[in-house]
Amino acid sequence: MDTLETRELRYFVAVAEELHFGRAAERLGMAQPPLSRAIQQLERRLGVTLLERDRRGVALTAAGEVLLHEARAALDAATAAARRTRRAAQHGDRLVLATKAGASHELLRKLLDAYAAEPEAAEVEVLMCGIGEQARLLREGRADVALVHRPFDDLSGFDTQDLLTEGQVAVMPAGHPLAMRDSLSMAEAAGVPDLPIARWPRLDGSYPPGPGPEVKDQAQMAQLVALGLALIVIPASAYAWLWAEHAAVPVSDAPAVTTTLAWPAHSRSLPLARLVGVAARL
Amino acid sequence: MDTLETRELRYFVAVAEELHFGRAAERLGMAQPPLSRAIQQLERRLGVTLLERDRRGVALTAAGEVLLHEARAALDAATAAARRTRRAAQHGDRLVLATKAGASHELLRKLLDAYAAEPEAAEVEVLMCGIGEQARLLREGRADVALVHRPFDDLSGFDTQDLLTEGQVAVMPAGHPLAMRDSLSMAEAAGVPDLPIARWPRLDGSYPPGPGPEVKDQAQMAQLVALGLALIVIPASAYAWLWAEHAAVPVSDAPAVTTTLAWPAHSRSLPLARLVGVAARL
DNA sequence: CGCTGTCATACCCGGCAGGTATCACCGGAT
DNA sequence: ATCCGGTGATACCTGCCGGGTATGACAGCG
Numbered sequence: 304m305d306t307l308e309t310r311e312l313r314y315f316v317a318v319a320e321e322l323h324f325g326r327a328a329e330r331l332g333m334a335q336p337p338l339s340r341a342i343q344q345l346e347r348r349l350g351v352t353l354l355e356r357d358r359r360g361v362a363l364t365a366a367g368e369v370l371l372h373e374a375r376a377a378l379d380a381a382t383a384a385a386r387r388t389r390r391a392a393q394h395g396d397r398l399v400l401a402t403k404a405g406a407s408h409e410l411l412r413k414l415l416d417a418y419a420a421e422p423e424a425a426e427v428e429v430l431m432c433g434i435g436e437q438a439r440l441l442r443e444g445r446a447d448v449a450l451v452h453r454p455f456d457d458l459s460g461f462d463t464q465d466l467l468t469e470g471q472v473a474v475m476p477a478g479h480p481l482a483m484r485d486s487l488s489m490a491e492a493a494g495v496p497d498l499p500i501a502r503w504p505r506l507d508g509s510y511p512p513g514p515g516p517e518v519k520d521q522a523q524m525a526q527l528v529a530l531g532l533a534l535i536v537i538p539a540s541a542y543a544w545l546w547a548e549h550a551a552v553p554v555s556d557a558p559a560v561t562t563t564l565a566w567p568a569h570s571r572s573l574p575l576a577r578l579v580g581v582a583a584r585l
Numbered sequence: 586m587d588t589l590e591t592r593e594l595r596y597f598v599a600v601a602e603e604l605h606f607g608r609a610a611e612r613l614g615m616a617q618p619p620l621s622r623a624i625q626q627l628e629r630r631l632g633v634t635l636l637e638r639d640r641r642g643v644a645l646t647a648a649g650e651v652l653l654h655e656a657r658a659a660l661d662a663a664t665a666a667a668r669r670t671r672r673a674a675q676h677g678d679r680l681v682l683a684t685k686a687g688a689s690h691e692l693l694r695k696l697l698d699a700y701a702a703e704p705e706a707a708e709v710e711v712l713m714c715g716i717g718e719q720a721r722l723l724r725e726g727r728a729d730v731a732l733v734h735r736p737f738d739d740l741s742g743f744d745t746q747d748l749l750t751e752g753q754v755a756v757m758p759a760g761h762p763l764a765m766r767d768s769l770s771m772a773e774a775a776g777v778p779d780l781p782i783a784r785w786p787r788l789d790g791s792y793p794p795g796p797g798p799e800v801k802d803q804a805q806m807a808q809l810v811a812l813g814l815a816l817i818v819i820p821a822s823a824y825a826w827l828w829a830e831h832a833a834v835p836v837s838d839a840p841a842v843t844t845t846l847a848w849p850a851h852s853r854s855l856p857l858a859r860l861v862g863v864a865a866r867l
Numbered sequence: 868c869g870c871t872g873t874c875a876t877a878c879c880c881g882g883c884a885g886g887t888a889t890c891a892c893c894g895g896a897t
Numbered sequence: 898a899t900c901c902g903g904t905g906a907t908a909c910c911t912g913c914c915g916g917g918t919a920t921g922a923c924a925g926c927g
Contacts, residue, residue: 306591306595306664306667307591307663307664307666308590308591308592309588309589309591310590310915312663313588323873324874324875325872325873325874333915333916333917334918335873335875336875336876336916336917338916340875340876340915341915343875349667349674350671350674351673352674356875360873361873364674365673365674365677366670366673366674368673369669370666370669370670370673372851372853373662373665373666373669373726374666376666376851377659377662377665378588380655380658380663381594381659381662382589383655383659384594384655384656384658385587385588385589387652387655388631388633388635388652389631389633389648391633391647391651391652392633392634392646395647444655460742460850462741462742568741568742568743569654569658569741571654606904606906607903607904607905615884615885615886616885616887617904617905617906618885618886618887618905618906618907619884619885620885621905621906621907622885622906623884623885625906638904638905642904643904
């Protein structure tokens with residue numbers, strides 16, 4: 304039938320996230336009454352009740368929950384369309400590659416060198432971003448391709464090309480008794496009484512429960528470990544940034560980590576295809 | 586910056602597909618001048634030339650090409666949002682499963698039975714569709730999940746769960762000399778002088794080149810083979826519809842075919858998760 | 868029993884989407 | 898050469914609808 308306007312979707316997402324017409328209107332830079340009316344119109348057009356107005360606040364219905372997810376995806380697609388079009392016009396074939404700070408230096412170096420050696424290689428701009436942000440950058444059209452790590456990052460909706468699979472190591476102060484061992488189990492790593500495992504933020508930004516300190520980048524981690532305050536379990540290649548005060552011991556039963564190239568599924572860019580081809584031959 | 590309106594995207598896609606403002610306007614049910622103006626505004630907002638107006642018709646620029654793809658994806662997402670929301674409101678937890686006519690009867694039967702045996706199983710509506718249409722149904726929000734076949738169908742952008750991998754067989758008239766063989770190679774199957782291989786439409790609806798007749802469904806195929814006019818190579822499980830006049834011989838080096846469950850990557854429906862869980866344990 | 872905070876209603880206004888008429892331009896037939 | 902048909906662009910007008918302000922209805926609460 305009729306396709307929803309992005310304006311309607313934007314309005315609905317704001318209300319669904321705030322669960323409050325006044326605040327949502329403020330966030331949208333408009334007055335509350337037109338927003339109320341717009342949502343009513345949306346509900347009439349869909350023939351669906353999206354919000355339960357229960358004096359004192361608003362709640363999403365099941366259908367509203369569905370629309371919230373779908374609307375976010377549709378809005379991402381629309382903004383990505385604009386961004387990718389602008390980028391295509393301004394920088395022609397340039398590729399933007401998103402990567403986590405501090406991960407897989409050597410692999411990325413190899414990939415970029417191999418790609419640069421290709422005939423007709425496009426410029427590649429490397430975009431450093433925070434942990435777990437690559438997916439958002441891809442979805443919003445800010446990047447063309449990203450270096451991600453399974454099983455940590457969310458790859459749904461992307462095409463992928465695996466590059467390298469590796470085990471994980473436990474990093475601890477060099478002098479620690481366990482540092483002599485050839486390998487550890489997760490249970491052993493988690494059971495060290497004076498060295499709790501440091502905790503990374505999850506995809507949504509919250510931290511898993513546990514006794515260890517909360518960290519948000521590798522510098523913090525390195526510091527904590529060197530000080531003898533925590534132990535960490537990370538992919539073996541992240542080894543590169545270790546200091547003299549650190550020791551690394553393989554953890555035999557930790558899940559393997561795969562470094563993967565990911566890009567939007569429907570992408571048709573020729574330079575991207577070339578980069579993926581190079582990656583596949585690494 | 587500012588996010589594109591679906592109206593603008595709709596207009597642009599119409600013009601980009603027709604490469605003709607007049608026809609595009611007609612298709613959109615409006616007059617030509619406002620459409621011209623809308624496209625100009627879109628170009629100004631993006632700061633990008635999308636169309637090369639070369640008296641006598643219109644051509645897409647490289648950036649226009651990019652926007653055409655992105656806009657289609659965004660429009661699909663928007664219409665899918667509307668449809669899925671309506672479905673969620675009307676039929677609650679019902680699942681719509683899209684499948685090719687005539688493929689994988691038994692496997693589907695097993696899957697549906699196993700799912701129905703689950704506690705709190707939702708209703709499942711099976712939607713038969715033409716060859717290669719499943720992806721479109723999923724993208725447009727008409728179906729929640731689809732039974733597809735790798736490597737034939739386009740799975741980009743979907744999450745998947747493989748169900749079954751099988752070889753392919755050559756189907757020919759029962760009396761043919763080759764029908765006695767235990768297995769064939771592709772070269773042998775293709776080289777039978779009096780039995781050219783029938784040709785299927787590709788994803789875009791065109792046919793690959795070759796001497797064999799063009800077919801578009803299994804009934805036509807069965808008929809052609811029984812009449813001794815063609816030979817076909819199909820997944821072993823499609824065997825089910827063979828007539829007495831047919832013989833099937835495994836083709837040793839044909840690519841293996843995997844029957845796979847596919848669904849939109851960002852889907853969060855509980856009944857779907859259950860169905861996938863059941864499928865994984867099959 | 869007002870007071871406060873919520874969302875909905877009533878009413879008005881201005882901008883912009885869309886329509887009609889027309890222009891500018893080019894290619895080709897005569 | 899010249900007119901004609903068909904292209905997209907321009908000019909101008911109009912009505913609708915998106916948005917603003919003022920206010921109402923209603924519930925919880927001190």
